[in-house]
Amino acid sequence: MSTAIAAAVDDAVGELVPLVGAKAGCAAVGVARASFYRARPAGKATAAPSPEPERKPQVQPRALSEAERAAVLEVLHSKRFADAAPATVYATLLDEGTYLASESTMYRLLRERGETGDRRRHATHPAKVKPELVAASPNQVWSWDITKLAGPAKWTYYYLYLILDIFSRYPVGWMVASRESATLAERLIAETVRKQQADRNQLTLHADRGSSMASKPVAFLLADLGVTKSHSRPHCSNDNPYSEAQFKTLKYRPDFPDRFGCIEDARVFCDRFFAWYAHDHRHSGIGLHTPADVHYGRAHTVSEARGRVLDAAHAAHPERFVRKPPQSPKLPAAAWINKPQDKEEPTQ
CATH class of the missing domain: 1.10.10 (Arc Repressor Mutant, subunit A)
Known part of the structure; x- marks a missing residue:
């Protein structure tokens, strides 16, 4: 590019640069920006475009005042x-x-104002009261529940109703039926209360919130019998631990089948299981006594007999017991459902 042409390009584009910038100025003149920059004398700076005046926001005439x-x-x-x-x-x-x-x-x-969310005032419900029940002797607090037993075909079940004394762990009443029914539950509870000869205002019956447990027929029956009813909090299986643990013991037995061939098979199995559980099973939660011994007041006699055997063993070989003489496990003085933290459980 000759010197004259270069000077002409520089002058033409140079006049536009302060107004529209180098890129737009070169485009208007039809010159490449590289040619424009080469044609400029060394040390000559491109003038920066003048800043645009600050625009004041326009008030929309249709806007609300x-x-x-x-x-x-x-x-x-x-x-x-x-x-x-x-x-x-x-x-x-x-x-x-x-x-x-x-x-x-x-x-x-x-x-x-951040107020486009749900503007309704939502109703608040008080939390369900946590049940706190204690039994210091048999027939003070019972826990009852229903579990399914698989039948001979898919989607067929039998229903095991179980009433358990939480102090002795003794199964005071049970029944296997083909359906879950408040009427059947009502009949079982009435027969069990009569069989155990529970006095009015002596017994509390605890259950979860299943349809049979919370039914009106069962509630009316308990009121007639003078039995206090208690329910777990919704969706909280920890409030009914004794029944849940007993069902686990049942279903983890080595001879528990995958399916029962008929309802008579389920009844025969449960009859054999509960006889073993009540009279032969040494329960860790009740000092390794059987539920029947605790329920019918024989646990102290058994504990004394155990003590005499341990005393004889200690007398025969005291060197084998370094720390202290052996003792049989103590029977807890009380059984709790949700024991408060500040309560100490004594032993007897």
Whole structure:
């Protein structure tokens, strides 16, 4: 590029650079930017475009005034419409012959204040009371529940109803039926109370919130028998631990089948199991006594007999017992459902 042409390009583009910038100036003249920069004398800086004047925000003539915005918000926040959606407010006001703003404007005003979420006042329910039950002797607190036993075909079940004394772990009543029914539960409870000769206002019956447990027939029966009813909190199996643990013992037995061939098979199995559980099973939760011994008051006699055997063993070989003479496990003095933290459980 000759010197004259270079000077002409520099002058032409140089006049445009302060106004539109180097890129737009070169495009207007039809010169590549590289040619423009080569043609400029060394040390000559390109003048920076003048800053654009700050534009003042234009007021939209259709916008609501501050007074009108405040009036719309006052209506939206009023007691009448505090729980209503803007669409409902808009339609209600139209039906009453009033127009304050469009539905979208109502949403926009609420959005500016972070109030476009669920505007309803949600009802709050008090938490269910945590059951705290204690039994210091048999027939004070019973726990009952129903579990399924798989039948001969898929989706067929038999239902085991079980009432357990939480102090002795003795199965005071049980039944295998083909269905879950409040009427059957009512019959089993009545027969068990009669068989155990429980006095009025002596017994508390605890259960979860199944349909049979919370049914009105069962509630009316318990009121007639003078039995206090107690229920677990919703979806909280820990509030009924004794029945849950007993069902686990049942279903983890080596001879527990995958399926029962018929309801008679289930009844025969349960009859054999509960006889073993009540009279032969040494339960760790009751000092390794059988539930029948604890329930019928024979545990102390058994414990004394155990003590005499251990005393004889210690007398024969004291060197084998370094720390202290051997003792049989103690029978807990009380059984709790949700024992409070500040309660100490004595032993006897």
